Amino acid sequence: xxxxxxxxxxxxxxxxxxxxxxxxxxxxxxxxxxxxxxxxxxxxxxxxxxxxxxxxxxxxxxxxxxxxxxxxxxxxxxxxxxxxxxxxxxxxxxxxxxxxxxxxxxxxxxxxxxxxxxxxxxxxxxxxxxxxxxxxxxxxxxxxxxxxxxxxxxxxxxxxxxxxxxxxxxxxxxxxxxxxxxxxxxxxxxxxxxxxxxxxxxxxxxxxxxxxxxxxxxxxxxxxxxxxxxxxxxxxxxxxxxxxxxxxxxxxxxxxxxxxxxxxxxxxxxxxxxxxxxxxxxxxxxxxxxxxxxxxxxxxxxxxxxxxxxxxxxxxxxxxxxxxxxxxxxxxxxxxxxx
Numbered sequence: 001x002x003x004x005x006x007x008x009x010x011x012x013x014x015x016x017x018x019x020x021x022x023x024x025x026x027x028x029x030x031x032x033x034x035x036x037x038x039x040x041x042x043x044x045x046x047x048x049x050x051x052x053x054x055x056x057x058x059x060x061x062x063x064x065x066x067x068x069x070x071x072x073x074x075x076x077x078x079x080x081x082x083x084x085x086x087x088x089x090x091x092x093x094x095x096x097x098x099x100x101x102x103x104x105x106x107x108x109x110x111x112x113x114x115x116x117x118x119x120x121x122x123x124x125x126x127x128x129x130x131x132x133x134x135x136x137x138x139x140x141x142x143x144x145x146x147x148x149x150x151x152x153x154x155x156x157x158x159x160x161x162x163x164x165x166x167x168x169x170x171x172x173x174x175x176x177x178x179x180x181x182x183x184x185x186x187x188x189x190x191x192x193x194x195x196x197x198x199x200x201x202x203x204x205x206x207x208x209x210x211x212x213x214x215x216x217x218x219x220x221x222x223x224x225x226x227x228x229x230x231x232x233x234x235x236x237x238x239x240x241x242x243x244x245x246x247x248x249x250x251x252x253x254x255x256x257x258x259x260x261x262x263x264x265x266x267x268x269x270x271x272x273x274x275x276x277x278x279x280x281x282x283x284x285x286x287x288x289x290x291x292x293x294x295x296x297x298x299x300x301x302x303x304x305x306x307x308x309x310x311x312x313x314x315x316x317x318x319x320x321x322x323x324x325x326x327x328x329x330x331x332x333x334x335x336x337x338x339x
Contacts, residue, residue: 011226017266017299018137018222019182023065026297027304027336030065036075039064043076043084052091054326061103062333065297069104095285096327102293103330108143111136114290115144115156119163126164126251128290131273133175134258135266141178167210168251174218175259181221188227194220195231198243203236208247217259225263267302270295271310274303278322288323292334304335 023029039060046056061069076084088100102110111132118128136144148156157176164172194216201212217225232240241260244253261269270291277287295303307315316335323331 011229011264012223014265016222016263017302018135018180018262020137020298021139023297025299025301026295027300027334028062028065028296030068031063034064034068034071036068036071039072040075040079043072044080047087047091054092054096054329057088057092057100058326058330058333061100062330066103066107070106073104092326094327095289096325096330098286099289099293099327099330102289107294107297108140109147109151110294111140111144112147112151112156115148115160116152119159124163126168127254128286129160129164129172130251130255130258131287131290133172134255135262135269136178138178138180138182141176145176145178164251166252167214168255170211171214171218171252171255171259174214179219181219181224183221184223186223186227188231191224191227192231195228195235195240198228198232198240199235202243202247203238210248210252213244213248213256214252217256217263222263225260229260229264265306267299268306268310270299270303271307271315274307274315275311275318278318283322285323285327288319288331292331296334300335 017025042056042060046053046060060072064072073084076082076087080087084104085101088104089097092100105113114128115132118125118132132144133141145156148154148159152159157173160172160176161169197212198216201209216228220228229240232243236243238246241257244256244260248256258269261272273287274291277284277291291303292300304315307318311318316332316337319328319332319335322328
């Protein structure tokens with residue numbers, strides 16, 4: 001299953017989901033001839049009638065873009081005096097409810113709420129924080145932290161600091177600043193020098209200088225890091241990912257590996273996350289919901305391609321066997337059957 005990660009030279013010209021602003025690779029697009037008032041009428045009928053008509057909820061909400069769902073929400077509140085979120089929460093339950101609420105939430109607010117959930121209650125869900133902060137662009141991180149401040153009156157970084165610690169915290173906070181360099185210029189000499197510095201901070205010495213890894217991996221631009229990955233392999237004969245895996249452990253290892261994977265190929269990273277969420281006994285629905293909703297207008301088409309390359313069958317076919325009911329139907333609609 002290493003194919004997606006192997007050929008580093010191919011990376012240099014391939015686009016990155018960390019910097020892309022087009023939604024051409026999403027599975028969900030704006031619906032043509034969109035009339036919010038028609039959708040509101042259909043949703044009201046589905047919600048206010050005797051027993052909820054799940055099919056209508058699914059059809060309307062999966063076949064409109066998030067921007068269109070916001071317009072539906074505004075129109076819905078005008079007509080009913082209630083918020084669409086509150087009515088969906090009152091009328092559906094469990095994973096299906098979480099999924100519909102995710103769909104009608106603006107992307108920045110959805111990311112923000114996922115972070116809140118991950119740090120709330122007893123025990124922090126580091127894997128969620130890792131996934132979000134390793135894979136979001138500066139723009140997305142900024143939007144998410146703005147929502148956090150607006151909703152809580154606190155800085156997200158402040159709350160993260162009180163929930164996570166050590167080197168993991170250090171790296172996460174740098175990512176949460178949303179200040180990754182975004183220039184597209186690649187300085188090859190610097191990439192060579194930093195690859196060498198990483199080699200000397202890890203493989204070459206006894207004990208690892210984590211700070212060096214954190215600094216370089218969390219600050220440099222995607223094109224620059226891609227060049228550094230190539231230079232690293234030339235020096236070390238191992239990939240940087242393999243070195244991190246042998247030199248580090250725990251949450252820091254997971255975060256830095258996620259950063260490297262997202263720099264190389266974010267869709268392949270998400271494909272792997274989806275695979276793991278459906279592996280073995282029990283399915284991690286929250287992960288399926290978050291990835292399918294949050295990538296549906298960014299790169300879900302690419303994620304599906306990488307999934308098939310990595311695992312030999314389609315994501316749709318896997319969902320077919322792993323999730324069911326209205327929840328499963330909704331996920332499959334977001335995924336789309338092609339390819």
